[in-house]
Amino acid sequence: MTDTPPFVEIVSLSKRFGSVQALDTVSERFPPGCFHALLGENGAGKSTLVKCLMGFYKADDGNILIDGRERRIDGPQSVQGLGLGMVYQHFTLVEPMTVAENLVLARPEIPAVIDWGAERADIARFMDDAPFTLDPDAPVSSLAAGEKQKLEILKQLWLGRRFLILDEPTSVLTPAEADEVLGQMQRLTDAGTLSVLLITHKFREVMTYARTVSVLRGGRHVGSAVVAETDEGHLAEIMFGASAPRADIARAERADAAPYLQIAGLRARGNRGELSVHDAALEVSPGEIVGVAGVSGNGQKELVEVLAGQRSAEAGTVRVARQPWTGARSEIRARGVRLLAEEPLANSGVRKMSVMENLALRDYDEAPLARGILVSRGAMRRKARDLIARYNIRTPGPDAALETLSGGNVQRTVLARELAGSVKLLVAQNPCFGLDASAAAEIRSQLIEAHNCGAAILLISEDLDEVLQLSDRVLVMSSGRIVYETPGARADRYEIGRHMTEHDISETPEPEARTA
Amino acid sequence: MMEGTLGSWGVLIAVLGGAVRVSTPYLFVALGETLTERAGRVNLGLEGTLVLGAMAGFAVSFLTGSPWLGVLAGGVAGTGLGALHALICNLPRVNDIAVGIALFVFGTGLAFYLGKDYIHPRAEMLPGIPLGTWSDSLAIQSALEISPLFFIGAALAVGLRWALFNTRWGLLLRMAGDNAEAGRALGLSVNRIRLFATAAGGFLSGIGGAFLSLYYPGSWNEGLSSGQGLMAVALVIFARWDPVRCFWASLVFGGATALGPALQTVGITSGYYLYNAAPYIVTLALLVWVSNPREALQGAPRELSISR
Numbered sequence: 001m002t003d004t005p006p007f008v009e010i011v012s013l014s015k016r017f018g019s020v021q022a023l024d025t026v027s028e029r030f031p032p033g034c035f036h037a038l039l040g041e042n043g044a045g046k047s048t049l050v051k052c053l054m055g056f057y058k059a060d061d062g063n064i065l066i067d068g069r070e071r072r073i074d075g076p077q078s079v080q081g082l083g084l085g086m087v088y089q090h091f092t093l094v095e096p097m098t099v100a101e102n103l104v105l106a107r108p109e110i111p112a113v114i115d116w117g118a119e120r121a122d123i124a125r126f127m128d129d130a131p132f133t134l135d136p137d138a139p140v141s142s143l144a145a146g147e148k149q150k151l152e153i154l155k156q157l158w159l160g161r162r163f164l165i166l167d168e169p170t171s172v173l174t175p176a177e178a179d180e181v182l183g184q185m186q187r188l189t190d191a192g193t194l195s196v197l198l199i200t201h202k203f204r205e206v207m208t209y210a211r212t213v214s215v216l217r218g219g220r221h222v223g224s225a226v227v228a229e230t231d232e233g234h235l236a237e238i239m240f241g242a243s244a245p246r247a248d249i250a251r252a253e254r255a256d257a258a259p260y261l262q263i264a265g266l267r268a269r270g271n272r273g274e275l276s277v278h279d280a281a282l283e284v285s286p287g288e289i290v291g292v293a294g295v296s297g298n299g300q301k302e303l304v305e306v307l308a309g310q311r312s313a314e315a316g317t318v319r320v321a322r323q324p325w326t327g328a329r330s331e332i333r334a335r336g337v338r339l340l341a342e343e344p345l346a347n348s349g350v351r352k353m354s355v356m357e358n359l360a361l362r363d364y365d366e367a368p369l370a371r372g373i374l375v376s377r378g379a380m381r382r383k384a385r386d387l388i389a390r391y392n393i394r395t396p397g398p399d400a401a402l403e404t405l406s407g408g409n410v411q412r413t414v415l416a417r418e419l420a421g422s423v424k425l426l427v428a429q430n431p432c433f434g435l436d437a438s439a440a441a442e443i444r445s446q447l448i449e450a451h452n453c454g455a456a457i458l459l460i461s462e463d464l465d466e467v468l469q470l471s472d473r474v475l476v477m478s479s480g481r482i483v484y485e486t487p488g489a490r491a492d493r494y495e496i497g498r499h500m501t502e503h504d505i506s507e508t509p510e511p512e513a514r515t516a
Numbered sequence: 517m518m519e520g521t522l523g524s525w526g527v528l529i530a531v532l533g534g535a536v537r538v539s540t541p542y543l544f545v546a547l548g549e550t551l552t553e554r555a556g557r558v559n560l561g562l563e564g565t566l567v568l569g570a571m572a573g574f575a576v577s578f579l580t581g582s583p584w585l586g587v588l589a590g591g592v593a594g595t596g597l598g599a600l601h602a603l604i605c606n607l608p609r610v611n612d613i614a615v616g617i618a619l620f621v622f623g624t625g626l627a628f629y630l631g632k633d634y635i636h637p638r639a640e641m642l643p644g645i646p647l648g649t650w651s652d653s654l655a656i657q658s659a660l661e662i663s664p665l666f667f668i669g670a671a672l673a674v675g676l677r678w679a680l681f682n683t684r685w686g687l688l689l690r691m692a693g694d695n696a697e698a699g700r701a702l703g704l705s706v707n708r709i710r711l712f713a714t715a716a717g718g719f720l721s722g723i724g725g726a727f728l729s730l731y732y733p734g735s736w737n738e739g740l741s742s743g744q745g746l747m748a749v750a751l752v753i754f755a756r757w758d759p760v761r762c763f764w765a766s767l768v769f770g771g772a773t774a775l776g777p778a779l780q781t782v783g784i785t786s787g788y789y790l791y792n793a794a795p796y797i798v799t800l801a802l803l804v805w806v807s808n809p810r811e812a813l814q815g816a817p818r819e820l821s822i823s824r
Contacts, residue, residue: 092701094694110684
């Protein structure tokens with residue numbers, strides 16, 4: 001780790017996709033040892049910029065200079081020798097293979113026959129110097145999300161790359177893991193042995209780790225600053241311009257009432273047969289938002305699937321309105337249970353069906369939509385027009401296929417369908433994942449509104465900020481258990497983060513056994 | 517019921533010899549399919565590849581008088597079908613299962629069409645290695661005459677397992693099967709890796725076919741294969757995509773197949789057809805045993821359509 005990072009300069013880079021100017025004469029300078037954050041909403045042009053830099057896109061106009069020399073970058077291969085490396089948001093590791101195998105695979109020249117003795121010695125030497133240490137023999141599938149992220153970074157360092165682009169690296173990490181990863185990056189950049197370009201939309205990360213920051217909006221460079229000389233409010237102003245999302249939403253005080261959803265001793269297995277939900281217990285009362293925080297893959301998906309009736313529980317009880325719950329359509333209707341599953345296009349909508357048909361999926365078999373065994377398209381259309389106007393769904397019309405809508409509008413469509421009518425219990429999983437800040441703010445205010453109308457809401461989210469913003473009570477799910485509970489108002493994000501990484505499967509008594 | 521001095525020993529040795537004989541084509545097809553599936557594709561056309569390989573092997577041996585050239589020809593014919601499968605599947609939005617079934621029908625049909633003229637003549641057969649010369653019993657001598665292809669297959673199983681974990685070729689193949697995206701991120705052509713893996717799988721299956729027509733049963737006709745190519749797919753699942761376990765699984769299947777004929781040689785003929793169904797029953801039983809309604813298969817390459 002002795003070589004110095006390259007000096008990277010971007011000079012008035014432009015890129016157009018069809019009628020959209022994704023990047024408009026953007027210039028940036030990244031001197032060796034910089035820790036530079038690139039801030040912006042979804043669609044601001046952050047990804048386009050780095051993809052041009054990494055050779056995945058060819059810029060229409062502009063230059064890229066590395067160590068003062070202009071480089072023609074026309075394909076991912078042409079960046080290979082330049083010392084630039086990218087760590088993707090989604091892991092590119094081969095899960096069934098070990099850490100060592102993944103490292104060897106990343107090398108540009110893999111020997112025909114691998115001398116594992118020599119490779120191991122090399123890897124051990126490398127690990128001595130590296131910012132993180134991992135067991136070379138551990139299969140990647142056994143690593144926690146934070147360790148996988150570390151391995152992605154180690155892979156780039158192993159390849160001798162000294163200019164790292166980190167694309168939303170903390171989206172799947174706990175605060176403590178994020179601190180460790182970004183803190184180590186900061187130490188290396190301060191020592192001058194590494195340059196980091198951090199793509200993010202989280203102000204906290206920018207303020208804590210980056211030294212310099214620039215903001216993109218609508219493909220344009222709209223501002224830069226030295227982090228020490230700016231503050232979050234200023235950055236938000238640059239990032240959102242005039243349309244800053246509402247920070248807080250008026251919420252009604254909840255009246256204490258008997259729990260509407262009661263889960264006790266719930267066990268369920270995941271797709272690979274592992275115990276995913278492990279004696280989980282929780283309750284949600286009317287007019288209450290209970291937020292479940294946790295790192296992805298700790299049983300949240302399986303829990304939601306059990307509640308949706310898509311997965312059968314191995315043990316335990318689920319009660320809604322004091323009655324056993326199986327997720328049958330008649331129960332859903334009678335007890336007013338609604339679901340916002342994650343990735344709505346895949347899980348709660350039918351992509352090829354029209355917006356109108358998707359909006360009718362809950363009540364196509366009831367009057368006024370149903371007439372005997374027929375469905376009235378006229379009634380469906382009237383209902384769709386009404387919901388499209390009320391929920392501000394931007395669609396070419398009721399007949400447009402759901403998949404042609406943007407992510408935010410797909411989520412609005414599903415939300416409109418789920419919230420129309422009387423909702424008594426709403427289960428929402430990562431409802432704002434992948435949405436830009438203004439769409440997310442709108443979805444969140446809809447959740448608060450449902451809460452103000454007296455619905456019991458179970459919010460299961462990997463976005464800790466979202467959980468903290470919305471919840472009356474915060475629970476933490478780890479290894480399939482609810483391991484921690486705290487009132488939303490007094491929640492401490494580090495305390496929560498610490499519980500998120502509890503991987504203790506020993507038979508300790510449940511901290512919270514609220515079985516009636 | 518046991519008669520004669522050989523009695524139960526005779527049955528055991530006959531089953532063992534039969535197992536070795538019958539398992540060889542299973543082994544080659546299963547090794548081939550393991551390679552293909554490790555790279556992330558299922559080739560269900562290996563039954564067609566097997567039959568075409570059998571025909572090609574027999575024809576070339578008949579025409580040149582060299583059975584080993586026949587084995588090579590079987591492999592080459594299989595390589596062709598395997599490569600065809602891979603090339604079609606490399607096109608966007610093509611399903612490997614459907615292509616496999618189409619090539620199964622195509623391969624068998626092509627073999628029957630081209631092989632019409634070779635049904636009657638006798639071709640030069642592969643020699644066996646006589647390991648039973650120590651015994652006076654003809655039954656034992658014939659049971660222990662083992663084809664060199666069996667040993668080649670066994671060595672290949674060990675070699676492939678080593679290669680999957682210790683060579684560049686093996687790592688890339690496994691990466692293509694476990695995370696194609698990772699391969700693309702490294703700038704590799706996953707399609708090309710799969711082309712090689714499927715073609716190599718076809719080569720091995722073709723050799724399995726040549727064994728059928730050139731060693732045991734050792735003739736060419738339209739009823740030559742009794743579904744070994746399809747059963748081998750099940751066998752790969754049972755063996756959890758491990759070449760060495762493929763070897764043991766093939767022996768179990770071979771033994772089940774040899775049970776009926778072996779019992780017949782000692783005079784037990786009742787339930788003959790039931791014994792002949794043994795391999796199929798074993799297949800079913802094993803698959804039921806290893807599958808679990810709540811679990812995805814352990815060890816399955818993650819890119820396979822069956823594990824997604």
